[in-house]
Amino acid sequence: MMKRVAMEQLMAWKDASDRKPLLMTGVRQCGKTYLLKQFGETAFEDTAYFNFEENETLASVFSGDLRVERILDELGNVIRGKAIIPGKTLLILDEIQVCPRALTSLKYFCENQRDLHVIAAGSLLGVEIGNRDISFPVGKVNRLRLRPMSFEEFVCADGGENLIRGIHRSEKERALPEIYTEPLTRWLKLYFIIGGMPEVVQKWVDSHQIEEVLRKQDEILEDYADDFGKHAPVSELPKIRLIWDAIPGQLAKDNQKFVFSRVKAGGRAKDLEDALKWLTDAGLVEPLYLVQKPEMPLSGEADYSSYKVYLADVGLLCRRSRIHYRTILDGDEQFIHFKGALTENYVLSQLKALGMDAWYWRSGANAEIDFLLEKNGGVIPVEVKSADNTKAKSLKLFCDRYCPSIAVKTSLKNVGCVELQNTRLWSVPLYALFRLPDYLSEI
Numbered sequence: 001m002m003k004r005v006a007m008e009q010l011m012a013w014k015d016a017s018d019r020k021p022l023l024m025t026g027v028r029q030c031g032k033t034y035l036l037k038q039f040g041e042t043a044f045e046d047t048a049y050f051n052f053e054e055n056e057t058l059a060s061v062f063s064g065d066l067r068v069e070r071i072l073d074e075l076g077n078v079i080r081g082k083a084i085i086p087g088k089t090l091l092i093l094d095e096i097q098v099c100p101r102a103l104t105s106l107k108y109f110c111e112n113q114r115d116l117h118v119i120a121a122g123s124l125l126g127v128e129i130g131n132r133d134i135s136f137p138v139g140k141v142n143r144l145r146l147r148p149m150s151f152e153e154f155v156c157a158d159g160g161e162n163l164i165r166g167i168h169r170s171e172k173e174r175a176l177p178e179i180y181t182e183p184l185t186r187w188l189k190l191y192f193i194i195g196g197m198p199e200v201v202q203k204w205v206d207s208h209q210i211e212e213v214l215r216k217q218d219e220i221l222e223d224y225a226d227d228f229g230k231h232a233p234v235s236e237l238p239k240i241r242l243i244w245d246a247i248p249g250q251l252a253k254d255n256q257k258f259v260f261s262r263v264k265a266g267g268r269a270k271d272l273e274d275a276l277k278w279l280t281d282a283g284l285v286e287p288l289y290l291v292q293k294p295e296m297p298l299s300g301e302a303d304y305s306s307y308k309v310y311l312a313d314v315g316l317l318c319r320r321s322r323i324h325y326r327t328i329l330d331g332d333e334q335f336i337h338f339k340g341a342l343t344e345n346y347v348l349s350q351l352k353a354l355g356m357d358a359w360y361w362r363s364g365a366n367a368e369i370d371f372l373l374e375k376n377g378g379v380i381p382v383e384v385k386s387a388d389n390t391k392a393k394s395l396k397l398f399c400d401r402y403c404p405s406i407a408v409k410t411s412l413k414n415v416g417c418v419e420l421q422n423t424r425l426w427s428v429p430l431y432a433l434f435r436l437p438d439y440l441s442e443i
Helices: 004-016 032-043 056-063 068-080 098-112 123-130 151-157 161-169 178-194 198-207 210-231 235-252 269-281 314-320 325-330 335-352 393-402 430-439
Strands: 022-025 047-051 089-094 116-124 142-145 283-291 302-311 359-363 367-375 380-384 404-411 415-421 423-429
Touching: 004 032, 004 142, 022 123, 032 047, 032 089, 032 116, 032 314, 047 068, 047 235, 056 098, 056 116, 056 198, 068 089, 068 098, 068 314, 089 142, 089 283, 098 116, 116 423, 123 269, 151 161, 151 335, 151 430, 161 178, 161 430, 178 198, 178 210, 178 325, 178 335, 198 210, 210 235, 210 314, 235 269, 235 302, 235 314, 235 335, 269 283, 269 380, 283 335, 302 314, 325 430, 335 380, 335 430, 367 393, 380 393, 393 423, 404 430, 423 430
Parallel strands: 022 116, 022 142, 047 089, 089 116, 283 359, 380 404, 404 423
Antiparallel strands: 283 302, 359 367, 367 380, 415 423
16 A cells, blocks of 8 residues: 555644545546545545546436535435445546536535545546536635646655655754665666656555556556547647657756647647647646746746746656666766756655745856746745756855845755855755755755
8 A cells, every 4th residue: 555645734724624525636537536536445444436537327316506516416325325424435526527517515514514525536627627517615625636646656656665754853963874765866867767656656665567657658648648538629639649759858858848849840839729728638647837036926037938947747758758767777978967967857756746836046147047946035046957967056046135034955965064154065865855845944
């Protein structure tokens, strides 16, 4: 059984005094259904699970009025033959985007049945809301986005939980000894290959055969391609496929800014942005927006016409790039450049897993900071290096110019700290990024 940090969030939601129906979103196959069923078995006497994709007749329950008493009677007593009891039963409405009326009903569960624990889940909910006339229950639901397994979760699943606990207990100033650095460096390389899709991770844990992992990744990628055909507007389908296929190549460029003319000769933003938005709403890609003036709030300073595009899962990026796994494990001089992009994709996915929003900064043609974060009213620059060569001219320039109280370099270099005038510069290993909140706590 693989542990997910989101289980703690679900437990907190269960016991919250101001709890509302929970809406869980996330890219397809990131483990939503498995986690919710596990949550039901762990925390409730009974779980009532309904999937709108598997049973199309379920939609008829929501086709008339939306009285909660009637809905619960038909779902419980009529369909499953067992009553749904508030306080004892967890009600799960899976793939709820298939039934817009069920999504609307969450408003009435919130208003009229607050003692019942209701969770709705949907993989393509963002896409469906953007393309269909859905009455969304604004203000009547709690939200939780599930992402692929983080590096921390991956290591724990593969037998390294003691190492993760040890790092959490270690003083944050202490350089990590080899009992941590050597195995975690190898796990990091494996995570670049395997990523965090739960079925892929489980395949690795069960077999420790990378070829089996690659086959499972190919299945997931084929399923995503099928989703394009099933759920995307027909007019956007060719553009979606073009952009999807172009992302690894765009990240391999020296300037990783997403350029539509590289997707299609003569391609223009206004013709292709809707297709990129579809991929973003589906949770498949993560756009990273440019900020030129690092002033608070960063979202107000972002240039939403200039961005990079990463994949939600670093393992799928590695597979789609057709990099041989031996190149990751053993290293190759010709791989150095794309390794930087792969490492940035990894870091962004870990920041998102920590609940952190991120932007990037550029000044002129030569100075760039990979990520900017916000914390307690401060801006934190994060510079990413794929190995242990941590010279970072752009980071020094940024610190000299803007004097952040804390800056971060993340690489294969061990934990360390130096003072740069008014800035405390932390070195945080790539394999210990899950401790980043500890290093930012001084702000």
